[in-house]
Amino acid sequence: MIHIPFVFYLRILPEIVLTAFGMLIMLVEGPARAGNRGKATGRLALTGAVAGFLSCFVQARYPGTAFNDMFRVDAFSVFFHLLITAATVAVVLLAMDYLPAQGMERGEIYALLLFGTVGMGFMVGSVELIMIFLSLEISSIATYVLAGSRRDSAYSTEAALKYLLLGSFATAFFLYGIAMTYGATGTTHIDLIAAAPGVAQALHGVHGLVLLGAGLMFIGLGFKVSAAPFQIWTPDVYEGAPAPVTAFMSAGPKAAAFAIFLRIFYGALSASGNTWFWMVWVAAILSMTIGNIAALRQQNLKRMLAYSSIAHAGYVLVAFAALGKQGIAAVMFYLAAYVAMNIGAFAVIAHFSYRDERYVELRDYAGLGFKFPGASACLTLFLLSLIGIPLTGGFLGKLFIFRAALDAHLIGLTVVAVINSAIAAFYYLRVMVYLYMRTPDREIEKPLPSGTFAVALGACAAAVLWLGIFPDRMLEFATRSANALLFHIGR
């Protein structure tokens, strides 16, 4: 009988709580009366998500490792735990507004959201490649199913299938990369890989196996964060999936994937120096440029934001290429801001989409600015933040990225990023043009007023402004987390 200390359970408390609530939802859904089913499961999911968020604070009080050193609680994992569970709370709120309006209020959607979050929680806390892989799968499979949850829509089914096929392909790459790394170093633990002699030799071009492993893992993760040239799936999946699920995909899994990006490349492979630097550099430039240029031509708001999310993955990779504590902190701060502004933007889209997502074209937003002043003002705020206008979180996120990149003397990359962020302004502005300056050519049906939507929107807007005006605490937290990440490899 293996003895498991109680503190281990506390260290994975958020995951335990979320799993428990996920299962509870599935249990409750059956016996609940048909009319009441959606409401009951929604409330349970919200309680579960909030409890998961709060239990991160409990987890944070017990730093250390658990389960044979496979799971680690440090500032880094707590940061991402908080970010991901907060995103899930917002998405559950959105779903509680969206699902009844679509007539698709089903408990399993809520349960899958929570299970997906469990996967992401394990992703950001794991320090062992097999564990990382397993948790990546938990989160991905939940997301595949969620993407197809508009069962009577061909687009949604197409999205799920595409996501599943390409996603499995990418995970296979990732797994192969793990195998190569194991072959080169004889271990799958992040800290031990970092100390393995083969990794340091890769710096001198001796150990091709390490580089091959790094390259394969980069492909797998590049797919998950939708970085070019692995971004092909993004627009179709974002368009087809139900809007709250798109919000979920663009926030949580992306942040979690970037977390393991950081763990593996800064944690495990940092001794290989900058051998993988050019990979990141090329992917950053491609993502920003392809994302922004393609977004210029989109008429569908969800597709536009899909391309914009590709571009934003590129900005994050710029900070990633900066190779250092500042870069890591910039990545983390940016992700926090991005999660807030992106979920906020998708919240508005989900709210106005109406039955069967009839209204997601740009022209449907004509004249909404004066009909729904509150929601439109919030959407405008999120768009301004995505552009990177001062006093919003998006601006400071970009500033920290540029700062880190310039500090690392990546001047060319920074200039490309800066020009890209100016190009991007055009398509974000276009949405505002429709909101406030166009008259509608067809009237859209009015969405039902909804309390949960208002709460989600208000929370995102407050977060964007808070990060934009008083960023200090978040930046300090991010820097502490970056230190925690680098601490174990003695850098």
Added chain:
Amino acid sequence: MDFVAHHLLTIVLLTPALGALLLLAVPRGALGALRGLANLIGWLGFAVSLPLWFRFQPAGPHFQFRESLAWIPSIGARYSLGLDGISLLLVLLTTLLGAVAITSSWNVTERAKEYYIFFLLLQTGMLGVFLALDLFLFYAFWEAMLVPMYFLIAIWGGPRRLYAAIKFFLYTLVGSVLMLLGILLVYFQHGAPYTFDLEQLMTTPLPAHLQLWAFFAFFLAFAVKVPMVPFHTWLPDAHVEAPTAGSVILAGVLLKMGAYGFLRFSLPLLPEAARDPRVRSLMVALSLIAIVYGGLVSLMQQDMKRLVAYSSVSHMGFITLGIFALNPTGLAGSVIQQVNHGLSTGALFLIVGVLYERRHTRAIADFGGVASVMPRFAVVAMIVVLSSLGLPLLNGFVGEFTILQGAFQEHWSWAAWAVSGIVLAAAYLLWLYQRVFFGTLENRANAHLHDISGREFLMFVPLLAAMFWIGLYPKPLFDVLRQPVTELAQRVRPGWASAGTLATAPPTAPSGGAR
């Protein structure tokens, strides 16, 4: 009272923004209340800025009324405000023109609530740009101010407003983001402990080649804003499409932000780049081209607003010429001319606005003989036109003369080219006046134009008063400017006074014959 005295700048800065919050609470339908409150806030904003003028000590420390609070300690950004002679004049210009512009918007009835809110937010943004002594804070205001201006043009503008608004936004944004890189460049050169504080960054020695890079990064942002040729193409579009009050603020204040940027940041932070002969001749050449080209293009315009817009290009050329003369005379003239240009061009746009409100056209050909039906208005317009073309005893003359004097001290040919701008200005402005106000009243639609109302007259009064005041007795303005421009010139060209290009022009007496 002590609290107020120590936070004068914050009060000046936040009055419009707090007013905008107040307006949020007023119901949409209550047009009268919205209008009244907005006017009240606008003029209150001017009133609270007046103590700055009376309490400012021309011989006192460089930056006065200082306030400094930690904002984002981890990157060294501070909420740091301060005022010297240069920013004092521009702040007063901003509060005055802002109030006048709000009064001129009396007839905005569509979405008046949002209109006034955006306007007041814009006002805070502009004041922040002139007051900030921290580069980060400056940048935040500089960019944030784009948003309300964008909405003002794009919602309440003319037929091609969308095109004009997006062009304005993108041009300015591209310039600004590159400036951000310039700021970061200087910031990193300073090294730990990191700071965005202007005065501390000024002590950082920067290698000459880096100064050049940073200078061009800043230059792009400021040159777009001024605008200098060839970055001026957004200006005519934005002006023509913007509502009257928007044009007044755009020409009166926004363009000054570019010139102010050169004076406050480019020159003191990057003195070696600024005095580099290549840079300087490029700047002067662009200024002279703007003066001549702007004047020639103005001559050919059929639309009154476009004419005034191009005349701004020409007048702003004088301002940048004065700056890059890099001597106290030129610098002082440049600041005075910024104030003058704000007053006269602002007034010119108001005049066009008055005509447009009555006739809904801005084509010069649609008018003629207006003086016979609107005699009072014709007198006001005459004074404004004469002020803009630089008639002695009115304000325009003082600024242009001082700039020419400063330019002449550097090289006679600079002044010679620039003088042609004054001649052109006389030509296009007088010709404009003649075609609109004189002649016989041929167009029947003009026969029943009613003369300007009391409110319309009142909004011209402060501008006219300022024009006469500066034209007749500019000494107080030169007094507040003397110290900052002398320090600036000495910083950019150390030993300038001893090397003295012209013995007859002592650097501490910038006003010369204009007094």
